[in-house]
Amino acid sequence: MENPFKYGGIVRGPYFADRVEELSELIREMTNLSKVFLISPRRLGKTCLLFNLMDRLRDFGFATAYLDLNAYPDVRSFAAALTQVTCNALESNTERLIKILSGLQRLRPKVSVGHDGSLTGTVEVATDAKEALPALLEGMHHAEKLARKKEKRLVIIIDEFSDLPKYDGQTIEKALRAEIQQHEHIGYILSGSEQSVMLSMTRDSKRAFYKLGRIMKLGPIDRRSYADFIYSWLQKGTYRVERRDLEKIFELGKDVPHNIQRLCHNLWELARESHEITPQLIEKLPRVIAQQDSPHFEVLWQAASQQQRTLLMALSREPDAKPFSRKFQLTYGIGPSSSIKASLDSLTKKGLLFKTLKGAYKFSDTFMPYWISDLKRTEK
Numbered sequence: 001m002e003n004p005f006k007y008g009g010i011v012r013g014p015y016f017a018d019r020v021e022e023l024s025e026l027i028r029e030m031t032n033l034s035k036v037f038l039i040s041p042r043r044l045g046k047t048c049l050l051f052n053l054m055d056r057l058r059d060f061g062f063a064t065a066y067l068d069l070n071a072y073p074d075v076r077s078f079a080a081a082l083t084q085v086t087c088n089a090l091e092s093n094t095e096r097l098i099k100i101l102s103g104l105q106r107l108r109p110k111v112s113v114g115h116d117g118s119l120t121g122t123v124e125v126a127t128d129a130k131e132a133l134p135a136l137l138e139g140m141h142h143a144e145k146l147a148r149k150k151e152k153r154l155v156i157i158i159d160e161f162s163d164l165p166k167y168d169g170q171t172i173e174k175a176l177r178a179e180i181q182q183h184e185h186i187g188y189i190l191s192g193s194e195q196s197v198m199l200s201m202t203r204d205s206k207r208a209f210y211k212l213g214r215i216m217k218l219g220p221i222d223r224r225s226y227a228d229f230i231y232s233w234l235q236k237g238t239y240r241v242e243r244r245d246l247e248k249i250f251e252l253g254k255d256v257p258h259n260i261q262r263l264c265h266n267l268w269e270l271a272r273e274s275h276e277i278t279p280q281l282i283e284k285l286p287r288v289i290a291q292q293d294s295p296h297f298e299v300l301w302q303a304a305s306q307q308q309r310t311l312l313m314a315l316s317r318e319p320d321a322k323p324f325s326r327k328f329q330l331t332y333g334i335g336p337s338s339s340i341k342a343s344l345d346s347l348t349k350k351g352l353l354f355k356t357l358k359g360a361y362k363f364s365d366t367f368m369p370y371w372i373s374d375l376k377r378t379e380k
């Protein structure tokens with residue numbers, strides 16, 4: 001039987017765990033065509049949730065359009081993509097689609113013919129870079145008009161929305177807000193993982209998105225439902241397991257779905273022969289994963305300075321330690337605080353650590369501390 005615990009990509013249908021409440025809440029919001037800011041730390045499952053939401057919304061007769069801002073380096077490409085995906089969502093007939101696209105002023109349709117003679121209509125920004133923002137607004141305005149004409153409710157999802165300031169900052173924010181506010185046939189979900197960026201975008205009264213819509217914070221998946229999901233797949237695979245032993249997986253994975261899926265994926269493979277799941281096997285999982293990622297950790301380690309390595313070792317041993325405390329500095333023989341601060345900043349910039357909203361420094365990769373502690377053992 002195929003391993004049902006998928007990770008790294010978009011997980012759908014029977015492989016998607018729980019999120020029942022979050023889905024109903026978002027469906028409710030989209031039924032009212034609201035504007036929602038979806039916020040969570042990385043890898044908590046926003047994108048998966050949004051794809052499963054789109055599947056559901058389409059069943060209810062909505063048109064859906066999804067864009068990941070990461071994929072568009074400039075406003076020009078964002079404008080073209082937004083126009084493209086919204087038109088595709090509302091019009092499935094290619095000839096009519098091409099006709100619609102020809103009516104746009106700042107966007108030019110491109111028609112290509114496939115091997116089988118089928119036509120595809122795409123769009124690009126016809127004018128120079130200065131016109132990119134007006135082209136984006138034209139595309140959005142057009143989506144609203146088309147949705148009204150087609151008598152369809154359209155949901156536009158913009159993922160990695162925290163990337164927006166990479167364009168030209170405040171100008172685009174203001175222009176987008178003004179346009180979005182006028183829309184009566186479109187619901188918006190603007191989703192982002194950079195918590196502080198998203199929060200300052202929406203909570204700062206001087207910023208354009210202030211109070212444009214509600215903020216929905218995505219938390220971890222409910223442990224009990226997630227355990228039901230894991231248990232029922234293990235049973236389908238005829239694995240022998242005690243349901244209460246699964247609790248440990250949530251602790252090891254820190255309730256981050258990406259980690260939980262990866263732990264379960266490995267658990268499934270490790271017990272493929274024996275079909276026997278024991279607490280000892282579960283305990284082993286983080287080290288198995290840390291070993292799989294060893295080449296990646298090795299590169300990061302080689303690039304770190306001696307002080308940074310000492311700091312990483314200390315944090316892997318004491319995840320809740322306070323690096324600026326005297327006790328910490330004496331225990332690990334590092335300091336002063338100013339150089340610790342410089343190391344922490346550099347490790348955060350390189351993505352090895354991240355700073356929580358409360359100001360603590362944590363490993364971005366839950367399994368890296370296991371690799372570091374194994375390293376200590378081999379070095380001794």
Ligand SMILES: Nc1ncnc2c1ncn2[C@@H]1O[C@H](COP(=O)(O)OP(=O)(O)OP(=O)(O)O)[C@@H](O)[C@H]1O
Pocket residue numbers: 006007008009010011015016017018019040041042043044045046047048049192193221257258259261
């Ligand atoms: N409900 C779920 N059921 C099963 N697996 C899930 C679920 N939600 C998330 N995952 C797992 O977590 C991984 C990361 O999820 P996803 O990419 O949706 O997170 P994200 O919040 O969008 O992350 P990022 O902020 O990095 O974009 C997925 O590849 C999948 O393996």
Ligand SMILES: [Mg+2]
Pocket residue numbers: 046047048159
């Ligand atoms: Mg995502």
